[in-house]
Amino acid sequence: MTTKANAPVTAGSIVVPYGHVIGNEKWRGSELAQRLQGKVRLIFEDALGLVDFHLSNRTCILLISEADLVAGDEFKRRLVRFRNASSLRGIVIVEKTPISDQYYPGVQKLVVLELGMVLLPVANQGEASQLIIQLVREQSRDRGSNPFLGKQRARPAEPALLQALQHIPGVGKTKALLLLQRFGSIHRLCNADIRELEQAVGQTVAQQIYTFLHS
Template identity: 80%
Template sequence: MTTKANFPAAAGSVVVPYGHVVGNEKWRGSEIAQRLQGKIKLIFEDGLGLVDFHLSNRICILYISEADLVAGDDFKRRLVRFRNANSLGGIVIVERTQISDQYFIAVQKLVVLELGMVLLPVANQGEASQLITQLVREQSKDHNSNPFLRKQCSQLLEASVFRTVQQIPGVGKTKALLLLQQFGSIHRLCNASVKELELVVGQTVAQQIHTFLCS
């Protein structure tokens, strides 16, 4: 079911009816919209700006396609503008394909380490639609207090941070776990000195981490 509704378009003021998703008009007729139909109630709205889909009044999705990654840095500016301008919880869905894979680590670093947002890779729009459907259905299990999305986003962020830290040169699963246990937050890790890092992972890896995070 796809309808049109005149909801407020300003960030943070979009009204999302229970059981619905509000999508940016630009996605009308897309594969992701077609796959969502019949699974959830999708409403298209003009003027959502940087946001692609609102799952609730406070949680939204920004979608970065393979074409966006290959085209240049416009998507980076979009993400930074969103984070600087909104208090909304943003989930960034990124198409990770054979073509876009070379850009993925840099995107992880920006989204998770620098902007503190949740990043979820998908292979295509079909996989993205399944992910959105899952999030909406889980949210609907307890829509009165709606604790799921807060908990879900926290869990997704932790997993996303853990995967991203593993991508730092010289850091694998074990060192990533040690680093996050030691520093407690990604903000503290990014601001740690080489000497502080050395106590956890040794001099060589500490320098690699510091160079990666400060570059």
């Protein structure tokens, strides 16, 4: 029997206004929620099921904490249930710390190769909040962009996003900056084809990035 606690959000069940984030009630009062407050319009909802945060463009964030990784395989079952039962786009943010580092290769294999979802590693909830804020800002820019205005001025790279990109094999700080200058956002990077990546960082690293981001 499916309960509210483990039922994934299905397409169309919740409408999220642009610039807003709907957070799972379990995150109320957390460090992550406190860091999001004032930066995005955060609303809590107790019916998100498997999802931690729901963004406006059919994107859902599933956050795997250090404690989740150490505790066992329940987080894996949650990810598989979400992927099997939802047509929404899932982004997995995982806390990659000295304690949880040994579990990370298994998570990467499951999320990227088996489930075909985007995986973004962070060091703590502070970095996770910055990534969520970045994703919300990207959506707002994409929605409000005017193709007749020409190129927009490049924005300074978010430190948390730079650090997340450096977890990809072969990507150091220099290549992370090149990727952000070239693609400008997480969304565009994840949707880039191999030739576009090669133009930014070369063939070898491009293949590593593509394998990391896609099944």
